[in-house]
Amino acid sequence: MNKLESVEYRLVKRLFKDYNKDVRPKKDPTKAIYVDIAFYLGKIDQLNEKEQYLMSYGWLGLSWFDEFLKWNKTEEKVDYIIVPYDKVWLPELCLKNSITESNDLTVKLKYKIKVQHNGNVVYVPGANFLTSCKVQLTYFPFDVQVCHLEFVKWMTFNDQMEYRNSTTDVNLQLFVQNHEWTILETKSGVKPVIVANKGGLDLFYATIVLKRKPLYYTMTLTFPLCLTTILTFYMFLLPCESGEKVSLGISVLLSYSVLLLLISDILPRNSETAPLLSKFSCIILNKHPSVITPENFYSDNCSHEYDIYGVLSSYNGNYHKYSSSFTGEANAFMVKNFSFRLRGQSSVL
Secondary structure: OOHHHHHHHHHHHHHHHOOOOOOOOOOOOOEEEEEEEEEEEEEEEEEEEEOEEOOOOOEEEEEEEEOOOOOOOOOOOEHHHHEEEHHOOOOOOOEOOEEEOEEEHHHHHHOOOOOOOOEEEOOOEEEEEEEOOOOOOOOOOEEEEEEEEEEEEEOOOOOEEEEEEOOOOOOOOOOOOOOOOEEEEEEEEEEEEEOOOOEEEEEEEEEEEEEEEEHHHHHHHHHHHHHHHHHHHHHHHOOOOOOHHHHHHHHHHHHHHHHHHHHHHHOOOOOOOOHHHHHHHHHHHHHHHHHHHHHHHHOOOOOOOHHHHHHHHHHHHHEEEEEEEHHHHHHHHHHHHHHHEEOOOOOOO
């Protein structure tokens, strides 16, 4: 063991000989400990619209002064030491809007701590955060979502410890770009949760404003929906005696049904707001009966000419066997009396 290691070993042994991590590191018990806090966002894994939660990874930058962990830098020749998290007093930290059972980050985060010679303690733990995020999909897929991460101290009031935000924004220096979302704006700060005459309770929040990248949904939903809408209005141009008009309407109707299934599979089951895309689809879908049903009615009144011989021969293969027994005059009489024309009326209703 070299000299530097022996000095650091003796220093750590001396500092933690009578140290109690369960006691606030403040010599004056009437004064509060100020904890500077900042949030560093690493990446956004997923924003689940149906379950309405945000999965992200980031770091919390915590720093405070521990009055019991100081030494003379000149005498000890050690600027700082790295110690395990369970040897030092830690500020209480809970994720308020977590969707998991365990939200106590003090127990969950197990990272080492840097202690400087002047008593400044730096703790930068990282973790995956699952937080609730209320999704508003009115303008899907061109929507903007606002998600929050809220950190509180449940049992430690402001007369013993206070949060102080070191920055007003979320740090994005280590952020990895997401394939579906773009960050428009971030904000962080401290706001009161419980206001009391003595103490009170504060909350540290990190707000992330996300904008969806619409290319995928534009190509798979918006563009096909617009195309089928054009086809819907194109059906008005087809003549009523054309059988393709009804078949085209049924095909477009099935296409809308498939698109609605895709939209319902993506969007959450939410009765508060409905996306404009869903409203537009329902409106166009309701137009199909108004196109197909009247068309079937009017097509029965369109001008068509039917020959009794053709009708009978299509349903009776023995027509020519029986028609040979008629005379030429009888045949002429039948043609005159049984050939008919159904003419469509210009105004029926």
